[in-house]
Amino acid sequence: MKKILPPDVTDKQFDRVLAAFREVVGDNWVFAEETAELISYRDPYAIVDEAHFRPSASIAPDGVDEIQAILKIANDFNIPLWPVSCGKNLAYGGAAPRLPGSVVLDLKRMNRVLEVNEKFGYALVEPGVSFYDLYNYIQARGIKLWLDVPDPGWGSVVGTTLERGAGYTPYGDHFMRQCGMEVVLADGDVVRTGMGSMPGNNTWQLFKYGFGPYHDGIFTQSNYGVVTKLGVWLMPEPPGYRPYMITLQRDEDIEQAVEVIRPLKVNLVIQNAATIRDLHLVASLNTSRTEYYDGDGPLPDSVRRKIMADQDIGAWNFYSALYGPPKIMDTHLEIIRDSFAQIPGARFFFPEDRKDKNDVLHHRAKTMAGIPTLTEFGLVNWVGGGGHIDFSPVSPTTGEDAIRQFNMVKQRAHEHGFDYMGVFIVGWREMHHIYTLAFDKNDPEKKQRAYRLFDILIREAAAAGYGEYRTHLAFMDQIAATYNWNDNSLARLNNKLKDALDPNGILAPGKQGIWPKHLRDKR
């Protein structure tokens, strides 16, 4: 494959840049040849041409000083940098940069757990700290705090928070629980947000907002700075914990279920970020579609019914948990059981009711207690070839919206020959609907079909008022363009901030559709 360079940079210039980079971090931490290391920064499930999101090189600094030196070089030579923490969010592009030829600024070596405070319930970590790292740190010290983990657990605590990802405990909204940042700006200036900018302060990880403008939000899903430290609140180990699941028999039961869930969630009777998972998603952890069916196109209903019977699961499966003193759990449980009992055919299970030790409830029991796992990767085996990208529209928590979204996505998926495979994650007043579009990444025709499907889904969702909260590299521009109220005033604001904070446009060009001036005008 042809060598890829940053835009408007010659081979010779790039050699000088690499030499300068090596002086900063040493020869071992700059990757510019076609080695396994550099290949690891490519989009693992490339839905478009594999060259499209390829980096020219990567560099792995260890510390703020080295980042400042790298930024200086990048500013001098106009080298686009693509910062990643652990780069493990594979369904959204992994560590690959939006702009081909960017240099990946890989922060994995900055993996120190700087503090875990049991009294107040927080951690201060660097970007390379994975959920596993933090979990192991806490376990080794017998600290009575729980994490909130995404599935899977190898991702970065910082990265997940900056991308505003979700977990499944009562602390499921990661950004809401974030408290204090250290950010290196494009010009190398280092800022601590909130109380952190008072020297010797004692509340950097205790009080989110500080004095004056509250900045943290503009460093999430953005390309305005490189976050090098981040505080996260951790949940005290509750005095009791009881995970459970409720199965629903029919596709259309999602409508009634969400109407049941909304008041329970707004009133915090459902305490955690609960999920409603469809048949395929649940089944995919223990089986694959080829075990049941070798035809093309969506699974026939008869096969779906067989899977439901074999695995004793529903068309939809609600996973949640009780947390707290036994009396409080009992009270919540009674209300929840009574509420779901209105739905004909709904069945309630505790883990002890699920004999198979591979049952998904046994897995979710860990996830909803903040224990990192990699089990969720079973889903990549549902179809052969292991590719998938996630379509993630935000939905009001109503039955009407849930069934409408489900039908919209399912119909288009079926038209394009894909299964529906999805989950609704229940936030406080909205749901993240995640449709996992699984495809064979070695089949160019299927990839093209998947791309066309994704494109249609974005457009139809936007026309109906649903916007995505996050996306794969390939669709960032398209989704950003759906947030176009008042003739794109949000984009104008984003661009003003970009030009002020990164005038040379070296940081993550194109991330979330935000381009620096010199590339913006070309587009």
Added chain:
Amino acid sequence: MKKILPPDVTDKQFDRVLAAFREVVGDNWVFAEETAELISYRDPYAIVDEAHFRPSASIAPDGVDEIQAILKIANDFNIPLWPVSCGKNLAYGGAAPRLPGSVVLDLKRMNRVLEVNEKFGYALVEPGVSFYDLYNYIQARGIKLWLDVPDPGWGSVVGTTLERGAGYTPYGDHFMRQCGMEVVLADGDVVRTGMGSMPGNNTWQLFKYGFGPYHDGIFTQSNYGVVTKLGVWLMPEPPGYRPYMITLQRDEDIEQAVEVIRPLKVNLVIQNAATIRDLHLVASLNTSRTEYYDGDGPLPDSVRRKIMADQDIGAWNFYSALYGPPKIMDTHLEIIRDSFAQIPGARFFFPEDRKDKNDVLHHRAKTMAGIPTLTEFGLVNWVGGGGHIDFSPVSPTTGEDAIRQFNMVKQRAHEHGFDYMGVFIVGWREMHHIYTLAFDKNDPEKKQRAYRLFDILIREAAAAGYGEYRTHLAFMDQIAATYNWNDNSLARLNNKLKDALDPNGILAPGKQGIWPKHLRDKR
């Protein structure tokens, strides 16, 4: 008193500006003479020379179009504008501008309740909507939602949220419950944040973050835009509610009390933003110091004991409430009573235990249920002359920090001849310690003493690592300067954003210590 003009603007130029303003909003909504209207925009409890924070004029637009027209004029003529919603936060300067001669941009006419949604629990309001307005709107329609109100309730819902104020229900952190904004930028461009920038979206008030950078925080405690619409989440009326108070006998009991409170709060057994109020603050609502004592200097202990006995209150008084189904309230109550029982002399009261209908618990019972009142203004009568400003450091929730802060502030207050009068508002992992510095606003010598005291308090707090979350106009620069880590990198970031979003520096110069370029360099 001499007429005040904006800096570097002649009388003649200003007349042209006023004429242009009148063309936009009509003659009735521009105030430039020494009328009662214009005087109402002055600092009500001026701690420095009364001219210091005087506006040159005020203008009250009704709608985004008029605001855009005003911004155009202000940009053309370099007129500083000081936006206020209701301008009722008297202890921090009321509606008065930081820069003398600024024109107050009074948004009180924009007082529409645009939507209250009972199903999801939110309201969308304009800046002129007071807590009373929203409460009355909800009551008139029998909507089962509760507000979260500050004391007092005449303030603006939008203004309080933008200043990141606190209330006393489980929704006490107003900014955390804010969802969606419409902002007019200095150049007249109008942005909707989060999902609001997708046309026809259905989740603007349901999902806070949208796609790409999350901007809302930079429009709080800032001068980067004029917020014209704001969404706030409202709490569903709980199935049960029981307010209570616990009295503590000795000053030093604050230490043990906060150690009791921290785990209860982090675990949300204490569900609301509870408060610990000192003797004077509680007593001030029903009596005044002159009723008990006519000497100067702090109240002698014997008098304090008499007040405690007369009013059946403690040296400290903890006010909180139970919310939820009876079984959950009972469970929480048992844990809370057991925990406080460790403190010798602690006494527990429900409202029915407090016979006097003017008892503070009866008042707090309203506030903690989100019912707006003005009762809290009793505190201005504690000393004659009714002036007060609030000193508001953020503190870790530890007994050690509580007693240390209390002693620091009390000692300096006594040295300067003032009583300690304060409250600790218990947030999730920190406390807002609010010291109400009450002074006779008609006594220049006492005002000077109060100023000196405040100055010392800021410096001593900063030296010990405590930063203020908010302040009166007179101390914005000084407090901003305590957030000076890395040679003032936060100020550099604030200035970059200011120059990008408001290059002519017309919006609220000096707010929170952020000055536009042309005034910054002079300082």
